[in-house]
Amino acid sequence: MRQRQRRTFARLFGSLVLVAAAGLTSIGTSAAPAAADGPRPLGQIVPVPADVSPGGSPYTIGSATRIRVTPGEPEVQRIGAYLAAVLRPSTGYALPITGATGGDGIRLLLGADDEGLGDEGYRLTSAKGSVTVAANTPAGLFHGVQTLRQLLPANVEKKTKQAGPWKIAGGTITDAPRYAYRGAMIDVSRHFFTVAQVERYIDQLALYKINELHLHLSDDQGWRIAIDSWPRLATYGGQTQVGGGKGGFYTKADYQAILDHAASRYMEVVPEIDTPGHSNAALASYAELNCNGVAPPLYTGTHVGFSSLCVPKEVTYAFFDDVVREVAAMTPGRYLHIGGDEAQSTSKEDYDTFMTRAQPVVHKYGKTVMAWHQIVDATPIPGTVAQYWGTTGDEANVAAAAQAGTKLIMSPANRAYLDMKYDAKTTLGTNWAGYVEVDKSYSWDPDTFVKGVPARAVLGVEAPIWSETLSTSAQIEYMAFPRLQGIAELGWSPASTHDWTAYKARLAQQGPRMSALGITYYRSPLVPWV
Incomplete structure (x- = not known):
């Protein structure tokens, strides 16, 4: 399955319309940090997603937000609890976990029924009313949650309440790994x-x-x-x-x-x-x-x-x-x-x-x-x-x-x-x-x-x-x-996304996140750190 997954995804994204779809403002050399109260550009994460289609209103995590998980799936419940543990200290929100998948909130849905996502891929869709991560497997959902983390401000990683706002840019990411x-x-x-x-x-x-x-x-x-x-x-x-x-x-x-x-x-x-x-x-x-x-x-x-x-x-x-x-x-x-x-x-x-x-x-x-x-x-x-x-x-x-x-x-x-x-x-x-x-x-x-x-x-x-x-x-x-x-x-x-100039702009955005996580890292002079 893993090798088939790799070949299937290579066909889907081998020609890679990433730059055209996401725009240089998402991943390219002209990528600019988000405004203080605006969301991070949808593709400005590491590793860079395979396909990014920005557009529409962002989703904002607030006091009414719930984490909605596929009912009857203990692993999805655990992933929801993991995400809640990341988000609750910094946002200060209760973020209750519920099996009701419809409605406002962060939705973690198992059963994407998309062969192109394979065993570890996911689709993240963000709009005004909700942000949804869907995948074929729990592993895919977990990887999608890592993307969701990076789309939020770096202070979301801190263990004390931060100011926010907690916005996720509107659009869709469709993503799966090159290698198993x-x-x-x-x-x-x-x-x-x-x-x-x-x-x-x-x-x-x-x-x-x-x-x-x-x-x-x-x-x-x-x-x-x-x-x-x-x-x-x-x-x-x-x-x-x-x-x-x-x-x-x-x-x-x-x-x-x-x-x-x-x-x-x-x-x-x-x-x-x-x-x-x-x-x-x-x-x-x-x-x-x-x-x-x-x-x-x-x-x-x-x-x-x-x-x-x-x-x-x-x-x-x-x-x-x-x-x-x-x-x-x-x-x-x-x-x-x-x-x-x-x-x-x-x-x-x-x-x-x-x-x-x-x-x-x-x-x-x-x-x-x-x-x-x-x-x-x-x-x-x-x-x-x-x-x-x-x-x-x-x-x-x-x-x-x-x-x-x-x-x-x-x-x-x-x-x-x-x-x-x-x-x-x-x-x-x-x-x-x-x-x-x-x-x-x-x-x-x-x-x-x-x-x-x-x-x-x-x-x-x-x-x-x-x-x-x-x-x-x-x-x-x-x-x-x-x-x-x-x-x-x-x-x-x-492979077609690998470009040092574009990468170092995205890597620079990881500096505040690593600091928030308490990671001692090397501030390379080659990277324009934020």
Whole structure:
């Protein structure tokens, strides 16, 4: 369904009459902020909608406004409650939720009966008497609610009563994503981040219609998920982090809390257990996983490529099977990521052997294999998804694998890695892939970045953030925002809308919203911030 959705919507909007329909005042370089008491132009959001038809009177949220939801649909009721929780503190209005869908108010209607909207699209219609979000699925309604939030003044995000008025411009937005996979990764291994910190990041990602959360759960510096059959992985291997801090790990209840919060934001969790390299935390926890039977000390540095599971030992595969079994049983999502990058201490022969045995284990427990793009140097089994993190786009082996049927997630490090420094003055992050300013992270096409890769092979995009130098939520946010919004737009909006000049005008309008949400962001000099 997801691939059919993508092709259907590409036909509907491939020619894109967005600029003609919405006018340059909606999304173009001449976009002007709304008057103090007027609504925000209908298309001036991130990601930019696929089709915008402005016109008619705006809808104004007032004391009589009700949130009207499709009756008998608990998920729609929950989305209505989510929206009410956003709007009530800042507007000061009661905004009762009712199952009576007719009449004045904000209407959330399930059953749009529009194949072009697919699984995640929505239609938002605003007029004097009501604003209606309609979709085929609850996920589509949720994404439509994010658009509705952005059409309101930025102060709507605040937790105390604000002045208003709360107007939504008149017209219709018809919108659906370019790619089914629109992800962000957070590395909780180099530095540990609590459940509350991860949930905060999930909420920030949801505003920009990200639908995949990739959790990097194991590495040399720490093992972050409890495994009952190998308990020392977490209790011993999780007790430190880069720089020697106390580390930490998620109990199964903690992990379930993250899963539940992600699900409430219509976000799928992709857990990653990095193998056969990046495995020092596991090797330190269990001596038998080492070829010499001696456990190395815990590691708190930042070098890579020095560790490897012992491929010839059968205990390695018993360990891998147990970990995958438990993680798969906890995780409702489709994917399980097995790493596979920077395995310099694993011989080519051993790497091939390990991946040949590891991939079927993931399949056995009902998950689709995801791995970093080095998996193509082994033999990807049918269905395996490779995550590209190169910088040149010249990798003939990746192109050959894609031509042979391997699907790709695009995360080029010199475009999508959110931990790269913005410039030479940036104090956080690293620059091994170069400096990545906001324009560079936006100005590329996932379908064409790797030469020779057919567009049909690209499932979507992901923005990873590695935490060697990041230990607080504020630091994560500073490096992620505003580059995350650009990756989100590449993943959601039609390719024909991608224009830096128009985008930076819309991105500038996000500054007050991020401030209202308490997001610590980088004020790039390339963006004309409001």
